[in-house]
Amino acid sequence: MKIIYSAILSCLVLSFMGCDNSKKMDGAAETEETEFKLDYEKFTLDNGLEVILHVDKSDPIVAVATVMHVGSNREKPGKTGFAHFFEHMSFNDSENVPVGANRKMIPEWGGSRNGGTWSDGTIYYEVVPTDAFEKILWIDSDRFGYMLNTVTKEALEREKQVVKNEKRQRVDNAPYGYTDEIIRKNLYPDGHPYSWTVIGALPDLQAATLEDVKEFYREYYGASNASLVIAGDIDITETKELVQKWFGEIPSGPEVSALSPMPVKLAETKSLYFKDNFAKLPELRMVFPTVENYNKDSYALQVLGQLLSGSKKSALYKTIVEEKKLAPNVGSYQNSSELAGEFIIRVRANEGVKLDEVKVAIDEGLQNFETNGFTDNELTRIKAELETQVYQSVATVLNKAFQLVQDNEFAGDPEQTIKDTEIIKNLTREDIMNVYEKYLNGANYVMTSVIPKDTPELAVSNATEATVWIEEVGAMAANEEVSQGAEAVYDKTPSKFDRSEPDYRAAPLLKMPDVWTGSLDNGMNLYGIENNELPLVNFEISITGGHSLDPAGKAGVASLMADLMNEGTKTKTAAELEEAIGLLGSSIYISSGSEEIAISGSTLARNFDATMKLVEEMILEPRWDETEFNRLKQELITSLKGREANPTAIAAINFNKLVYGANHPYGIPTNGTLQTAEHITLEDVKAFYNNLSPKAASFHVVGSVAKSKVENSLSSLNKNWNGEQIAIPNNPISENEIAGNLYFIDVPDAKQSVLYIGNIALSANDPDAKKLDFANEILGGGSSGRLFQTLRIGKGYTYGAYSRIPNRMDKAAFTISSSVRANATLPSLEIIEEMVTDYGPGFTEEDVELTKNKIVKANTRAFESFGAKLGMLSNISKYNKPLNYVDKEQALLAEMSLEDFKATINKYMNEKDMVYLVVGDKKTQLNEVKKLGKNVIELDIYGNKI
Secondary structure, three states, rough: OOOOOOOOOOOHHHOOOOHHHHHHOOOOOOOOOOOOOOOOEEEOOOOOEEEEEEEEEOOOOOEEEEEEEOOOOOOOOOOOOOHHHHHHOOOOOOOEEEOOOHHHHHHHHOOOEEEEEEEOOOEEEEEHHHHHHHHHEEEEEEHHHOOEEEEHHHHHHHHHHHHHHHHHHHHOOOOOOOOHHHHHHOOOOOOOOOOOOOOHHHHHOOOOOHHHHHHHHHHHOOOOEEEEEEEEOOOHHHHHHHHHHHHHHOOOOOOOOOOOOOOOOOOOEEEEEEEOOOOOOOOEEEEEEEOOOOOHHHHHHHHHHHHHOOOOOOHHHHHHHHHOOOOOEEEEEEOOOOOOEEEEEEEEEOOOHHHHHHHHHHHHHHHHHHHHHOHHHHHHHHHHHHHHHHOOOOOOHHHHHHHHHHHHHHHHOOOHHHHHHHHHHHOOHHHHHHHHHHOOOOOEEEEEEEEOOOOHHOOOOOOOOOOOOOOOOOOHHHHHHOOOOOOOOOOOOOOOOOOOOOOOOOOOOOOOOOOEEEOOOOOOEEEEEEEOOOEEEEEEEEOOOOOHOOOOOOOOOOHHHHHHHHOOOOOOOHHHHHOOOOHOEEEEEEEEOOOOEEEEEEEHHHHHHHHHHHHHHHOOEOOOOOHHHHHHHHHHHHHHHHHHOOOOHHHHHHHHHHHHOOOHHHHOOOOOHHHHHOOOOHHHHHHHHHHOHHHEEEEEEEEEEOHHHHHHHHHHHHHOOOOOOOOOOOOOOOOOOOEEEEEEEOOOOEEEEEEEEEEEOOOOOOOHHHHHHHHHHHHOHHHHHHHHHHHHHHHHOEEEEEEEOOOOOOOOEEEEEEEHHHHHHHHHHHHHHHHHHHHHHHHHHHHHHHHHHHHHHHHHOOOOOOHHHHHHHHHHHHHOOOOOOHHHHHHHHOOOOHHHHHHHHHHHOOHHOOOOEEEEHHHHHHHHHHHOOOEEEEEOOHHHHH
């Protein structure tokens, strides 16, 4: 069975707020594609639940995914947001599972879990080690069929606050956050299932009653309205029996009638503008109504989106970016859903650009496309790139589960992608031009001009001002004071089986992948993992240096150099290089980080040698095109200006500046600031290029390629790339003289406050580094951590709260971060302060055992993906770790005593040593945070004292 990417579901799992499908699935693979079998067995339980099983024994893990055929399109006006809200409610309690266990126990078993809601459906999914396989069937089936009796009014009110925080974080406190709502209101008529956003209206949510929730569950959460996929290290016969046991008694539920497609037509073009409180750059979107998913025209529209903007040869890119220099990029894509579809053109322009100019440029680009069409190579490239994306999309057990469950529930056939692939492979030039004429040329559309609030003159002329409902966050209201409340009182649903928690199965054996090593004569070290499951290879060349070598006052040179090296070679223009890479179905991208330059990419195994030749050309023969340099510099400035609109970015940047100081590389963003960017010249970039030496480089490769093949493919690079060892400067970190201070940055009318709390801790090379990582697990390690459990689950103040210590060559900062409801800023700070103060003294033997169990179990799935394997090789090469370092780290964990944990916490997580930063609304929150009793200092968004 040939596999193709389930673009819609995979995007929607990541975010219910929207998805650019065209960037994931834009064409068909070449006719030479390798066939890949994804065997499965499908059966239906008596209650109507359709079940698909797939065996994959490459890792000792199991993925479970359940899709409910109910999204926001099943809601009613006045009761919007229910599908997404019910997804949240489903993770709380159920009859046979302890209170709060779903979010807490699964991570403690070494697993991960999440869910997502979009316009058409809801998904729940988990990945666990094999010893917890039956446990996950128990907890998943109980959530599905046995949760309704446990819902209390207190739980309902608490989850309302969590969902509100999610909306504030993703919509209200984000630039361009209201655009989707404006488009939906104006593209779809009142009452159309897509005329409201997935998250819905907050007044609808606040008004939801316990009976509303129960009614929604009874109507849609029956077994016959779902598909279940189990994939991984399973036995088919045994799994069938377990599925019957745990899921067989779930009621079928009422029949849920299929919805017929409801495409829309616009009688006129609508032009609207919105003054955005957070946006720093003007943005134009044009949205054309099109067709639903699986409609024959949807496939040609997907390819059309890529042809219009997906390459440097595309008509919109050439006109808007290259010729008129109005924006750093342009996007166009088809977004098909179950009932209707949209074709979207999106341009976020440079600062101060009038959107009238952008609109004229779009029209010119479309006219150029209409007149000149596209080349055969462009279509071939799109189809070639898809084949690689296809294999990447099934490189993990969970992604295989996603594909099978998506196709089964929404197409009625787990093999629907075969049909999709054939359609796309056979698309012709005529098919693509036909959909252009039918849906874009001369058609009406909705156009939005979202502009910074103080620059209405940038909007398209004669646009009508759009209105949206904006929440006012005042003092904490009575209905915002929430808690877990008492458990519900009810009679348990009868069952033929004992529905108590099953025991663990035999512990899975953790086996690190075999790593081969080598070196080239030019000094580059080689690290590889051969994996022949897929005909795919992922690679990375890591060169020590990066941002840490930026010249004083010119932060961002390394980043700009890396970007420019992607823009052509001596013999290839940027467009020609892009096409050469794409025709191989490969990707190659050069980037800069804090401590290294990385040349990374992926390729089909059969094209590894040809891809390495292009990598060599990019490294050794950069084009240094001045026009491209000027474009990239303007793109950088646009990006840096846009960053000023993001409260989370403001917090992260200024926290680093506070703890490291303004002169340390870690205290300055990797891509610099507006001030440093202005001074960078092309000569600076060329000079920095001399820092790229093979003696500071490591080559990491994972996939279907042997060591001998890698060495042979790199022989030319070995011969032609030479250089001396590069000295990395020592950048001392100043002694912390700001511990105990609280810094406040004003973002007027912010609905949330972004909190960053922490201090400099240690380097990844420090013997205590893993000890600190282990010691943090109980406090802030995911949804089972105390920060998350208290601030989100217990109080409903936030959508998430975590703490972490990143890996760095120099000392990294231990950091606690969260975005909390504005009027919960002070109580959140008080909780964090108390929690950190009491963490060491209150750490118990039970916490030690829980930490050990959780981390050891999680390691069974730590190296499944190609990306995770590359990360493992990077850790070995960068930090000089032994090839079996994970085994050694687990041995270190096993030896840690309660005293070791306490000593680590006291040394690196001492509340008295921490710096506090709050980014929020000064008008309502500054006086509140002063009540915390710390020395409060105001800063502007650049970190300057006011």
